[in-house]
Amino acid sequence: MARTTAAKRRWKFPSLENTSFTLVFLGLPLAIFIIFVISPFVQAFYYSMTDWSGFSKEMNFVGLTNYFALLQDPVFTKAVYNSIVLVLVLPPLVIILALTLATLVTIGGSNRGQIQGLKHSSLYRIISFFPYTVPAIVIGILWAQMYDPSSGLLNGILTAMGFEFFRSFAWLGDERTAMGASIFVIAWSMVGFYMVLFIAAIKGIPSEVYEAARVDGAGRFRTAISITVPMIRDTIRTAYIYLGILALDAFVYMQALNPSGGPANSTVVISQHLLNTAFKKGKFGYATSMGAALAIITLVFAALVFFVFWWTGRPPKSRRVRKVAAPAVRTAPVARPAKVAGPRRSAPSRNTIWSDATVGTISHVALILWVVIICAPLLWVLMSSFKTTAQIFQSPFMLPTTFNFDNYVSAWTTANIGTYFVNTVIVVGCALVIVMLLGSMCAYYLARYEFRGSKFIYYLMLAGLTFPVFLAVVPLFQTLRGFGLLNTFPGLIITYVAFALPFTVFFLFAFFKTLPQEVAEAAMIDGAGPWRIFFTIMLPMAKPGLASVAIFNFLGLWNQFLLPIALNTNSNNYVLSQGMASFASQAGYAVNFGSLFAAVVITVLPVLVTYIIFQRQLQGSVSAGLLK
Numbered sequence: 001m002a003r004t005t006a007a008k009r010r011w012k013f014p015s016l017e018n019t020s021f022t023l024v025f026l027g028l029p030l031a032i033f034i035i036f037v038i039s040p041f042v043q044a045f046y047y048s049m050t051d052w053s054g055f056s057k058e059m060n061f062v063g064l065t066n067y068f069a070l071l072q073d074p075v076f077t078k079a080v081y082n083s084i085v086l087v088l089v090l091p092p093l094v095i096i097l098a099l100t101l102a103t104l105v106t107i108g109g110s111n112r113g114q115i116q117g118l119k120h121s122s123l124y125r126i127i128s129f130f131p132y133t134v135p136a137i138v139i140g141i142l143w144a145q146m147y148d149p150s151s152g153l154l155n156g157i158l159t160a161m162g163f164e165f166f167r168s169f170a171w172l173g174d175e176r177t178a179m180g181a182s183i184f185v186i187a188w189s190m191v192g193f194y195m196v197l198f199i200a201a202i203k204g205i206p207s208e209v210y211e212a213a214r215v216d217g218a219g220r221f222r223t224a225i226s227i228t229v230p231m232i233r234d235t236i237r238t239a240y241i242y243l244g245i246l247a248l249d250a251f252v253y254m255q256a257l258n259p260s261g262g263p264a265n266s267t268v269v270i271s272q273h274l275l276n277t278a279f280k281k282g283k284f285g286y287a288t289s290m291g292a293a294l295a296i297i298t299l300v301f302a303a304l305v306f307f308v309f310w311w312t313g314r315p316p317k318s319r320r321v322r323k324v325a326a327p328a329v330r331t332a333p334v335a336r337p338a339k340v341a342g343p344r345r346s347a348p349s350r351n352t353i354w355s356d357a358t359v360g361t362i363s364h365v366a367l368i369l370w371v372v373i374i375c376a377p378l379l380w381v382l383m384s385s386f387k388t389t390a391q392i393f394q395s396p397f398m399l400p401t402t403f404n405f406d407n408y409v410s411a412w413t414t415a416n417i418g419t420y421f422v423n424t425v426i427v428v429g430c431a432l433v434i435v436m437l438l439g440s441m442c443a444y445y446l447a448r449y450e451f452r453g454s455k456f457i458y459y460l461m462l463a464g465l466t467f468p469v470f471l472a473v474v475p476l477f478q479t480l481r482g483f484g485l486l487n488t489f490p491g492l493i494i495t496y497v498a499f500a501l502p503f504t505v506f507f508l509f510a511f512f513k514t515l516p517q518e519v520a521e522a523a524m525i526d527g528a529g530p531w532r533i534f535f536t537i538m539l540p541m542a543k544p545g546l547a548s549v550a551i552f553n554f555l556g557l558w559n560q561f562l563l564p565i566a567l568n569t570n571s572n573n574y575v576l577s578q579g580m581a582s583f584a585s586q587a588g589y590a591v592n593f594g595s596l597f598a599a600v601v602i603t604v605l606p607v608l609v610t611y612i613i614f615q616r617q618l619q620g621s622v623s624a625g626l627l628k
Contacts, residue, residue: 098193128196275287462502508545
């Protein structure tokens with residue numbers, strides 16, 4: 001008992017002699033988070049009630065006038081309508097597709113004796129994850145070219161199949177199809193990630209559950225509906241919330257596909273209208289009210305999802321079932337031998353339509369079709385990067401006559417992709433090192449030390465994951481300008497670090513919590529201080545968790561688009577996502593599509609290679625971290 005009390009005492013708040021440890025491990029990350037994340041969000045609500053133009057210090061308090069004006073703004077109301085459409089369509093579409101593919105991979109194989117996954121299914125899983133590693137802005141640019149009326153691959157395929165109506169059809173230029181085409185692009189980019197998430201969740205279901213259902217004669221479809229979906233219900237709820245937030249903040253995709261908001265504003269979203277109003281019209285106060293409205297809509301959506309899942313939850317039903325079925329549970333051991341009986345185990349195989357071979361064939365065909373949908377745009381871009389613009393317009397299917405690297409040279413030099421690439425490496429590299437160091441220190445301190453306010457700080461960090469970034473863009477612009485960091489690499493780096501801290505702390509907090517405490521206590525007895533314990537003992541033990549978070553942070557930072565375009569307007573300091581957006585518009589006007597496709601390949605290649613090398617670590621971390 002004495003040893004337990006002593007152990008707890010050792011993990012209390014450090015004494016004054018360890019003040020530097022507290023200031024660096026907790027104070028420094030918390031200060032960055034408060035200054036560059038929390039403070040801008042708080043300021044945003046005040047700015048939303050002023051008439052501030054953003055270019056002068058003068059501002060008048062107008063109360064709720066901006067919010068009432070939003071109701072009379074036809075573009076804003078159209079953007080809200082589009083956001084509602086995205087929320088109603090995108091999350092169910094992605095979840096149904098991802099869950100179907102995950103089910104085929106995990107239980108689509110032979111079921112003699114027990115449910116098994118498809119053989120060699122890891123290839124499907126790896127390829128399906130490809131789009132998630134591609135920057136969102138690049139996906140938008142890629143599919144904008146796929147939808148191109150004159151030289152796009154989609155119209156080329158449909159025309160080759162005999163559908164002459166689509167020879168010059170403008171998918172993104174027609175009000176009837178612009179939103180549907182945009183939703184498909186977002187779904188294409190996200191299904192692979194949630195497929196991996198659901199695969200991890202399904203593999204966590206005990207195999208005995210599926211075997212019992214098999215013995216009772218349940219078919220594949222009934223097993224998926226009655227067992228798989230209910231048992232990964234929490235994962236589905238989490239996915240729905242994430243996808244809903246993405247749908248409400250689909251700026252990057254919509255900006256790349258239709259910068260002007262589409263025909264008759266058919267694809268404009270709140271975030272697009274916000275940026276145009278703030279930085280092009282000089283109405284920062286009014287624009288910030290849009291961000292506040294977006295934040296409120298996001299919170300209401302999350303609350304509704306939680307309420308619906310709670311209302312339709314299983315606990316009330318399980319209580320009733322337990323009372324009625326109690327006697328049957330007591331007599332279950334008597335009927336247990338029937339579970340081993342051969343005839344009942346093979347009962348479903350009597351149906352020749354859904355035999356193992358048929359189900360396996362259907363599963364492979366469906367997954368191969370999905371792989372083709374994933375790979376076709378990527379291969380088309382790679383093939384087109386070696387073709388001249390004339391060859392691209394001549395036929396989307398024509399192979400390049402020679403492997404001409406002139407497009408890559410032009411993209412790297414003339415279009416400054418090389419400069420943007422180096423800028424991105426500098427910004428992302430520095431931000432990644434800093435956020436991993438500060439995030440691990442903060443997570444370690446919050447997980448291992450007990451003090452008043454520790455839970456409040458932890459939940460404050462978690463709150464940072466839910467805030468829509470657009471709400472903070474305008475105040476953050478002013479904050480960086482006040483520090484003299486606007487349009488600079490240090491300003492962009494510190495902003496990247498601040499917004500990546502919540503995810504890093506959230507993920508590593510649970511990891512540090514599980515590390516054995518006895519090792520650190522033994523080091524304390526030997527005279528080691530808190531600094532030495534962390535860097536020489538605890539940090540090396542946390543390498544698996546650090547590697548997983550580092551990969552996710554690398555992908556997120558490399559693909560960042562919103563923060564650079566709002567806070568880094570100096571063209572000499574453009575990062576790759578900004579440079580690609582700028583070059584895409586220039587290439588369209590100059591009809592230099594060969595160089596554009598080469599630039600896309602240059603942008604995608606680093607993250608794709610990183611994913612292929614670390615795909616096991618990355619996909620393993622999905623189940624290890626996000627499912628918690």
